[in-house]
Amino acid sequence: xxxxxxxxxSIEVNDDGYLVNSTDWTKKIAADMAKEEGIEITDxxxxxxxxxxxxxxxxxxxxxxxxxxxxxxxxxxxxKLFPGAPLKKATKLAGVAKPTSCI
Amino acid sequence: xxxLLILGAGTGGTIMANKMRKTLSREKWDxxxxxxxxxxxxxxxxxxxxxxxxxxxxxVKPKSDFFPVGVNVIYSPIERIEAEKNQVLLDxxxxxxxxxxxxxxxxxxxxxxxxxxxxxxxHKSIFDFYTIEGATALAEHFKTWEGGKLVLxxxxxxxxCPVAPLEFVFFADAFFTERGLRDKIDITYVTPLxxxxxxxxxxxxxxxxxxEKNINIIPDFNIAEVNNEEKKIVDYAGIEIPFDCLIxxxxxxxxxxxxxxxxxxxxxxxxxxxxxxxxxxFDNIFIIGDAANVPTSKAGSVVHFMADIMEExxxxxxxxxxxxxxxxxxxxxYIETGYGKGTLIDFNYDTEPLAGSFPFPGIGPFGLLKVTRxxxxxxxxxxxxxxxxxxxxxxxxxxxxxxxxGKKL
Ligand SMILES: Cc1cc2nc3c(=O)[nH]c(=O)nc-3n(C[C@H](O)[C@H](O)[C@H](O)COP(=O)(O)OP(=O)(O)OC[C@H]3O[C@@H](n4cnc5c(N)ncnc54)[C@H](O)[C@@H]3O)c2cc1C
Numbered sequence: 001x002x003x004x005x006x007x008x009x010s011i012e013v014n015d016d017g018y019l020v021n022s023t024d025w026t027k028k029i030a031a032d033m034a035k036e037e038g039i040e041i042t043d044x045x046x047x048x049x050x051x052x053x054x055x056x057x058x059x060x061x062x063x064x065x066x067x068x069x070x071x072x073x074x075x076x077x078x079x080k081l082f083p084g085a086p087l088k089k090a091t092k093l094a095g096v097a098k099p100t101s102c103i
Numbered sequence: 104x105x106x107l108l109i110l111g112a113g114t115g116g117t118i119m120a121n122k123m124r125k126t127l128s129r130e131k132w133d134x135x136x137x138x139x140x141x142x143x144x145x146x147x148x149x150x151x152x153x154x155x156x157x158x159x160x161x162x163v164k165p166k167s168d169f170f171p172v173g174v175n176v177i178y179s180p181i182e183r184i185e186a187e188k189n190q191v192l193l194d195x196x197x198x199x200x201x202x203x204x205x206x207x208x209x210x211x212x213x214x215x216x217x218x219x220x221x222x223x224x225x226h227k228s229i230f231d232f233y234t235i236e237g238a239t240a241l242a243e244h245f246k247t248w249e250g251g252k253l254v255l256x257x258x259x260x261x262x263x264c265p266v267a268p269l270e271f272v273f274f275a276d277a278f279f280t281e282r283g284l285r286d287k288i289d290i291t292y293v294t295p296l297x298x299x300x301x302x303x304x305x306x307x308x309x310x311x312x313x314x315e316k317n318i319n320i321i322p323d324f325n326i327a328e329v330n331n332e333e334k335k336i337v338d339y340a341g342i343e344i345p346f347d348c349l350i351x352x353x354x355x356x357x358x359x360x361x362x363x364x365x366x367x368x369x370x371x372x373x374x375x376x377x378x379x380x381x382x383x384x385f386d387n388i389f390i391i392g393d394a395a396n397v398p399t400s401k402a403g404s405v406v407h408f409m410a411d412i413m414e415e416x417x418x419x420x421x422x423x424x425x426x427x428x429x430x431x432x433x434x435x436x437y438i439e440t441g442y443g444k445g446t447l448i449d450f451n452y453d454t455e456p457l458a459g460s461f462p463f464p465g466i467g468p469f470g471l472l473k474v475t476r477x478x479x480x481x482x483x484x485x486x487x488x489x490x491x492x493x494x495x496x497x498x499x500x501x502x503x504x505x506x507x508x509g510k511k512l
Contacts, residue, residue: 061396064325064339065259066369076327079339085323086339101260101301 025095112138115392116207121496219329250287251347277441302455372396399432445478464509
């Protein structure tokens, strides 16, 4: 298992760069990760990250549709905040596991 | 008299009516099943209709052919479940009380969820094949279609029978090759998944098959709208894909009745314990089939495995014993690959599809993750098994729990 230094603290991450322990997460880590992804983090980003952390914490499913219904952003807005692969990027920045789709 | 109510008389509801009528005493238990329609569709057959292999008449039978003696049948729309009051409302104010409730209302396509999908081109150049209407309209269209860009798009996860869209493009490749039109047709498979399937080995194998058949794949595409004027699909990131003929797997949703009853998630799938199949909110409600929000495939084979588990657990609940059966997410899907051949995958919540033989270790007759003629016969025979064995709730030589014997790690 690799480690990575965020805000001067060394944190365990997996091969894809996701936090191994969701409890290690801080806003500062999210900001550092965002920079790496070329994202300038804003309050709206944090609101989305908190929404994701709460959902996952409750053991609920996370979907793009669910985020679109969160009342924080619509799906288009979500893509603007986390361009390219929004769900993958947002879960990474939220310090939760990469979503696995099951069909 | 105690009352067991079953909502929905499709695959799962019909199997449970048959199983529970055998298990529960007729003196003590009244069983009632409710559905809005009188016709039972063999949904896996819809895939074969656009290619002229089956006609509409090959996939329908009256639902009444499959109900056992001693079960009350009501044909009516279901308005709402009032779980706190242990009752179900039908239309026109009919109220039915229950001691135990089985929800088997399935999933259906919701094209209206995607702007522009059900626009001017619907059933003219845009088709679905998850409904009898869509499948037969497409069969007509293919009879005279001269070619162009054939695009298949999956709108959203989850969708029932996750292999059906792949089978569709494999069939399309063979169908147009046989008609001498293949060089005039460009086939593109557009999916929100990162590849052809979800689990690594199956994704690799199916991805290679797409490649071999010269079918393009565009992954990670989340459709935002259909532009009818310019005939293209557009995703949220702004990527545009032009089409001449679009095959859509629209968003799949549970019935609106689930939403009205306050029992579902964002897509109206019922919150269900994935191992016991009991409702997460009410101890006397159980959910079978596509209606449940459990993280495995929405497929007939899954419904069949769930039925064995549910029969046992429902009895445990009725007799006040702890649950003894445990659903592992077992799914088993035959995949048509065209030219009279097919492949087969077998998996559960924790184990991805592996290579090997099925159902008898080392013998088969079916090959897992292999393209064989036998696997194609397996799929064709499934229709007979469905009508004569599966719906009647009879025993099959396949365990509900996934087996590792005969598989290669
Ligand atoms: C194109 C296609 C190909 C497929 N291929 C395969 C395959 O190869 N292998 C496989 O295993 N599976 C396959 N499937 C999937 C399989 O058909 C389904 O998973 C299965 O039928 C689900 O059973 P169910 O009982 O959950 O729902 P259904 O069989 O869909 O039954 C639901 C019932 O509930 C009724 N209902 C819903 N709401 C209400 C209401 N409010 N009031 C009254 N009645 C209501 C409906 O009328 C319906 O009869 C395929 C499906 C499709 C569409």
